[in-house]
Structure formats: C-alpha cells, structure tokens
Amino acid sequence: MTNNSKGANKVTAYIKDLLSVNESTTQTQFSVSPNRPPIRRHLNINKPQKPETITPIPSDVHDLHQLLKGTFRAKRNPDFIIRLLTASWGRITLAFYESVTNSELMQESVIGPLLEYAGSVEDITPQRLADALTYCHVIETISSFEDAVKNIVMGMSLIHIEGFDWAIVVDLRQQQSRGIGTPRIETVVPGPYDAFVEAAQKNLSLLRMRLAVPGFMAESLPSGRRSRGPLYLLYIDGLTNPKLVWEMRRRLKSIDVDMIYNIGMIEQYVQDRPISLFSQMLLTERPDRTVAFLLEGSVAVMLEGSPLVLIAPVNFWSQLHSPEDIYFRWPFGTLARFVRLIGLFISLFLPALYVAMVSFHPEMIPTELMLSIASARERVPFPSFVAVFFLELAFEFIREATLRVPKVIGATIGIVGAIIIGQAVVEAGIVSPVMIIVMAITVLAGYSMPQYSLTFSLRIVRLINLLLGSIFGFYGVLLGLVALIRHAVGLRSLGMPFLTPVAPLEKRFLTPFFRKPPFKEEKRPGYTRPLDTFKAKKVTRPWDASVPLELVFLDESKK
C-alpha cells in the first residue's frame, strides 16, 4: 500500500470517527423506544446453579436411622419422630414431624393398614404399598435421601420398608389455621363477608367454591430455600393470556431467597418498578375480588401463610374501585367512583393548593373569605407550611398509636388526638381553624381510598407537593403534578401500562370512571389481552321491551 492511500485511509477513518459516536451500533436501526432495553437479559431459571448430589436411600434400617437422626438433629429436636414398627412381614420405619402430622390419621390410615398387610415382603412394590394405604390420598415414591428430607420438611411422613432402597411419602398434615373470617381492610356493606386466611388450601377452596371452571389453575411453585409452603400461581387457562402467565411464573421462579414471609414481599420482588411510591399490583383479602380479576384475565399469586392474594396486571384505576361498586346499582357505583377520584385529588393537592393560595395567590379567594382566613391566621406565628406539616405529623402519630395500643384504649387515643388537634392547637395559636378543616378533609379523602397501600403512597406524594407548593406556589404544584403524571404513565403492571385505558388511550377510556350497568358490560378489559374477549352475550335482557327485537334475532342467529 502506498503512503498516499494510507494517508487517505487515515483521513477517511478520522472523518468517520468524527461523524459517528458508536461505530459498533451505527449499522443497527435507531432505537425509538427507550423503555425497551437494547440488551435482553437471558435468565435460565430452570437450570440448577450447581449439580445436586444424590444419595440413595439406605436399605438397612440402622443406616437410615443414623442418617435421618443426623440430618434432623433428632436428639436435640424431639419434634422429629423416627418410629420403627415390627410387623409380621418386616420392619417399617416412619419418620415425620409430630407437630404437623395428624396422629389419628397416622394411626388409622398408615400404621393400622401396614400392620394388617397380609402379603410377603418379597412381593412388596411401591404400587402395592400404595394400594394398601387406601386412606392416604397423596402418595409419592422417592428413591433418594435428599427427596426424603425435602418431603419431611414439607410436613410429609416418610414410610420405609427394611431391605428396599426406595420409600414412599404420604400427606398426613394437619393445618393449624383460624377459621374463615370477615374482611378487615376491605369491608363492604353489601357483598360477601368471607375473607382469605393463612391456610392456602382454605383460600383455594374459597375460590373454587365460586369458580366452577376446569381451567382454573393453581400452579405450585417453590417459595424460598427454607420455606415450607408453596406459592400458588392462579389463572384461568384458556382465558388468561399465556404470556402473562409465563411472565409471572418467570418472575416468581427468579425469587431465590431463604424465606418469603408474606405476599407483600413477593409484591416487591416481582413488581415492574419497585422503587416507585405506587404499588403496581393489587393486594386483596377478598375471594370475590380475586375471582373478578381472574375472570378479567389477570393472574393471582397466593402464598401459604398469607391471608392476602397478589393480583397483576391491574391498572391504577382499579385501586380506586371497591367491590361494592359492582354490588350496588350502577348510579351509586358511578357516584362512588367519582367521589373517590375527587378524594384522590384532594388528598394529593389540597394542602399544597391551600398553602399556595394563601401564601402566594390570595387574590384568587373572594375578599370576604380571604379576610376571614387572614384574621384566623393572624394569631398563628408559623408559616402555613409548618402548620400543615405539624398537623400531618399529628395525624400520623394518632394513626400509629391507634394501631399499636391495645384495642381497649384505642378509643381513648382517638379522643386525646381529637382534643389536641381539634381544640388545643387552635386555642394555643399554633394552627388556624381553617387549616384544621383543610387537613381533616385531606386525611378523610386519603382514607376513602379502597386500597390501603395507596393511602401511604398518597401521603408521601402529598408531602412532596406541599413542599413544592410552599416554595413555588401554584408553579410548584404544577411541577409536582406534571412530574407525578410523568412518573405514573411510566409505570407498568406486569408489562401493561399502569394508567391504561386513559394513557395510552383506548376505546373504553371512560370505563374506570363510569360504572356501567352489568347488562351493558359484555367485554373484559382490554389491558389484560384476554384470550376470550367477551364475558356476556350482547343481549342479556331479551324480555325487556326496550331492547330492539332485531338484536334478539341477530343474537340468536349467531348460535
């Protein structure tokens, strides 16, 4: 290559470098959506991280007992029982935790039938042994010691016959759980009064009692390295979009921790944006609400030991809805939704707007009212922000105290709080009476939200808005408002836009605000992309004289 051509190449390379910032990506198409990361993170969750060791089950009784005693520290752990039965045909080892095993069931359905077994030991196979245990419904054959340990810690009972390198495990668990009670945080006036409890099986029964479809799935997934209870992934096969199920399963399987104590922890692990102030999923204690969401195409997650169920995807508006909206007639439901929407705005912005108006834009207020506010504030030495902040703190203290103190003196705390906040602070000239009214309305509006966790989110956002309103007046409130909306539109619930159907705008964008009569709601919400779009026939009131006959004929001709 000549010097001239080398020089030309250098110049070309220099110009090329100057005109492009990232040579490796210049050939790719321009990325137009910053929300989608260019690098897809592959996660092979099914592949075990390290090879599992497999120890065969010792056929000798003494060896097996030694191994079990060593693993379960039987000497220091009297709850763990190893029992050796000597039957006419051989020796049987039973191993189980006494605290989680039903002893009567053990006696009647395992020990009795085994002792009465009439066959010879040479003929015993896992199948024959299972056939002998007719009262046991869940029986599994295992061949490794690791499987035996795994099953015992799950509460199963191990049965081993001397001389064989296999064993069977049977389910004789007895669940300690309270009875099905009434809802505590999602109370309604009309509607069912049952709520989930800590036992997942009971919760499943509450759901199956309502949902009579064979496609209702309750997939069992592991719930932590040292946790016993499984997670249940609930959905309706054939209705729920399989991609949602796949995505939720993927996220749940990715949780690799010691223990999941409550469903609230799972919420944080699987949320699209856990750092957000707003929860992008919904927690409910109501079976009817869970069923309603499942029928809308969402998936639900249930955890053994948790009386709440996690539902996703949901939109923001569903956090403003109460099951009552459906049970009431539609005008009341619609009114209730509007009241809550107004409550949302009041809870977020009223203190900030009040401070902004009083401090920066008093010209907005009618003269008489302005003079009245000014005279009420005359005795107060603190700026409005301090007064509002003081009241916020006082309300927080009352709320916390009411939660923590024994119930018998809970009412006293309320009275003390009311006296302090309602009367004493005004008389002492710390805050003005108008401020009390503003804060009382704000707090009440906040507690009108049906979703309990939303109240906490609103409180934090309210404080931020208050700060902005105190510094910049209306301009500050608008900064807070726009930033809040921007934040909310960026949220997703299991991949679905959180503010749908308003942003992005969809055809039925008024649905969250207007509760239509049930006979006019024939479609499921679009954001879950259900496989079966329609949930009702076009004409559900064919006997109604106001329904055009053509509709009835057209509907029948479809059949």
Add this chain to the structure above:
Amino acid sequence: MNPKNNLTGQGHIGWIETSICIGSFVHVKMFLANPRELCQMGGTAAWMLPLIGFFGATIIFFILNQLTTTFSRASLLSIAGLFWGRAVQFILGILFSVSFILINGYQLRIFAEFVLTTLLPQTPISTVVISMVILNVYLAFGGFESLSRTIMIIAPIGLTVLTLALTFGGSMGNIYNLSPWLGYGFWDTLGTGVLYTSLYEEIILFGFIAPLFREQKDFRRSGLATLTLSVFLFVFAQVVYEMCFQIRSAQQMGFPLYQVTRLIRFETFLQRLDPMFVFVWASVSSIGLAVGLYSGALTLAQGIRAPDFRPYLIPLAVLSICVAFIPPRSLDAVQTYSIMPWLLQVPFFGLPVVLLLWSKLFYRSGESHP
C-alpha cells in the same frame, strides 16, 4: 390468537396521543406573545392568519406523508443520509438540533418571565428556568411515548380550562372589535397568512418520529388532527382576544391570553381565575417545552447515528438554559422569538420539499431503503 390479544403489538405511539402532544408543542407560542404579534401583522383580520397558514402547513404535511410513505416511515435525517451521505446527515442533525434548542431556550425564557410576572414576582428567574428544565429533562427522558401519555392526562383538563376561559372571556368581548373584517386588506392578509405558515413549523417533528408509528394511516391521521386542533385553538384564541380588546390595545398587550383571563370574575367561589389558568396553561406548556428538548436530542442522535437520544438530554438542557439567558431583557427575548419562526421555516419546511424533489428526480427505487 386474536391479533388484539398479541402483546408484541405494543411499543408504538397512538395517533390521538401524538396529535395532542405535538399540538401542545405547537401551542406553547399561543400562550406567549403570539396573539399580539398576529394583531400587529394582520390587524383586525389577525384571526385569519392561522387559518391561511394552515393551508400552507397542510401542503407541507402531505409532502412529509409522501416521503414517509415512500421510505417506509424512515426519519427525514435517515432519508437525507441515504441521498447525500453521512456527512450531510450529520450536519442536518446538528442544524435541526440547534434550531430546536434555540426555540426551546427562547420559549423557556419567555415562559419564565411570564411566571415571574404573574405568579412569583419575588423569585429569581434562574430558579424558574432551572426547575422547568429539570422537569423537561425528566419528561423527555421517557421518550415520546411517555410524553404523549403524560399529555393525555393533562390535556382534558387543559382543554377544558382553556375553552372555559376563552368562552367566559369572549362573552365579555365585542364582536365589532373584529371589524374591519379584512384588516389591512385582502392581499396583505393573504401574504401575511402565508408567512405565518411558520405557526405550524413544529409539525416537522412528524418527520423525525415517523418510525414510531405502526401504520402510515396513523401517521396521516395524527398529522391532520394536529393541524386541525391547532388551527381551531389558534383561531378561537385570536378571535376572543380581539373581541376583548380593541386592536390598538391588542397590538401592545403583554401576555395576551393572560389578560383575557384577567377579565373573568367569579365573585362567589373563586374571585379571579387567572392564577388557575396560568397553572393549567403552564402544565401544558411544560410538556410543550419538553417536546422541544426531546426534539433537539432526537435530531442530534439521528444526525450522528447514535443509538440513544437520552445521553444528549442533559447537555442540551444546559445549552437551552444558556440560550434562555442570552437576551438581556424580556423584551429582547420576545422580539427575537417573533422573528425566529420566520427564519426557521426555511430549513423546517425546506428539507421535506428538497427531499421529495430529490426522491422524484434523482432517486432510483432499486436502492436500499434506510
């Protein structure tokens, strides 16, 4: 599976959201001194100028539509790069980015002056400018999808308040303030109207966000909806403004629409509506300003063929602040800003025209699309 149920169909922008979003970008100037300038240029027929400009802008939009149809909704800069090479694409990217930042900077300055005048007289201007720029960066960081969804929440409130304010304001006006009906004469009005095609120059953004549309039909719908919404609001606001003030006063009024809202009085509940109007207007404007910043970063990224526009947002925001402080006085900013659209319509409207001509005259269809 029903195509509607297919989750992979997501990731494109909707035509209604886009229309309102770019509409808010176009309308930032309406809330500034634009109605006054129109009165100065068109006299009592100033309300006709946006209407005449609308026809010119529609032609430009159809040129854009033709280009994007031919090149599978590629960006204008990509098409320019295909025709004339990377160097030209780079230069055009810089040119458009600078143009958007200039617009953004001046709008920011006038906006901040307005906020100081109306809401925060004791606050330093830098506080308002910097806080707004931080908000704009945050808004633009999520991309156009996020911007359009944000405006979808604010727009209903904004449009309602604007309509109410203009209706109440208009009810206090006098229709005869619009006479003589043809202002300074038919030909003068027509000529000025053509010049004011620049009112809609922001529609060039459609040429840069074309790849975000799922279908060409959405692109076309969105563009026409933007222009229709814009012309309606421009004409409505201008008619109300002229009805409320006699033409001599209207030609000298500072922050015209704000003055309209100051006329409104609700004695019983809210004494004055203007701070509330400013509040809503500023919310819409903040999105418009963010779209300006986003446009600057997007064109720069497309010009230099960068894979992501977001790294340029903060540097361009800093530049925008610098531009905002170039004019020594508010008046200088307003004067420069009134001339700027006339000059900028040369590259903004010229590029699509030249590209279309080039594609018809010199481009062979066998060449690969960008």
